[in-house]
Amino acid sequence: MNPHYLYTLLAAHYGELDWWPADSPYEVMVGAILTQNTAWENVEKAIANFNGSLTPQLIEALPIAELIQYIRPAGFFNQKAVYLKELTAWFKRYSYNVATAAQQPLDALRRELLAVKGVGEETADSVLLYALGLPSFVVDAYTKRLLSRLGISVKPTYRDVQHWFTSQLPREVSLYNNIHACIVILCKEYCRAKPKCEGCPMLSNCKNGTADFQKPERICK
C-alpha cells in the first residue's frame, strides 16, 4: 500500500472534491479552530449563530464574553474564543486578504501560524491548504486511524504520517485537498472509534473495533 494507490481507491468512490464546508476562506479558519476535538455538527451550530455575518472585522470587534456566547455549542469556548481572536489578529497582518497572505513563502507562513496561540500543526495546515490554497498536507485523527486500520506501519506522529504521504506524492494543492476530503468523508461514515462497516467500500469483518480494512485489491477491482 502506498499513498498513490490509497488515493486511487478513495477517488474511485468519492471523486474529485473541492472541499471544506465553509462559505469563505475566513470561515474555514474559524471552522479549523472550532472543530478541534469537537464534532463538526457542533461547529455548524456555532457558525450558524453568526447568521451569515461571520467576518474577521466582527470577531475583532466582539468582546470576548459575547464571542463566547456565539461559539458555545462548539465546546471549549473559553479557550477557543481567545484562539479566534489570536488567529484573526494574525490574518490582519495581511489585511484580511488571503491572496496577499498566500504570496508569502509557505514555510514562513506555517511558522507564523504555529506561533499563534491555539494553532497547532493540523490547524495550521488546514488554514494553509483550505483557506489560502497552499500545498500543506493536513493530517488529522481520521488520517492516523485510517492508516492504522489499513495495517500500514507508520509511526502515528503528525510528522511521520504527513511524510508518508508527501514524500511519495506530487506537491499539488488539489491533490492534498482531495485526499484529506476523501479521508474525512469515508471516516465520518465508517472509520469512527466504533466502526460501522455495512456498505463501506473499504472495510470488512469489522467486529467491535478490532476490524481491519480488507485488502483493497479485493474491494476495488
Add this chain to the structure above:
DNA sequence: CGCCAGGGCCATA
C-alpha cells in the same frame, strides 16, 4: 449513564 468528536496548551520529567 458513559463514550465520543476533523486538537492544543501547559506542567512535569
Add this chain to the structure above:
DNA sequence: TATGGCCATGGC
C-alpha cells in the same frame, strides 16, 4: 521530546 491532565458541548 514526550507524556498526561485539562478544556465542554451535544448526539447517541
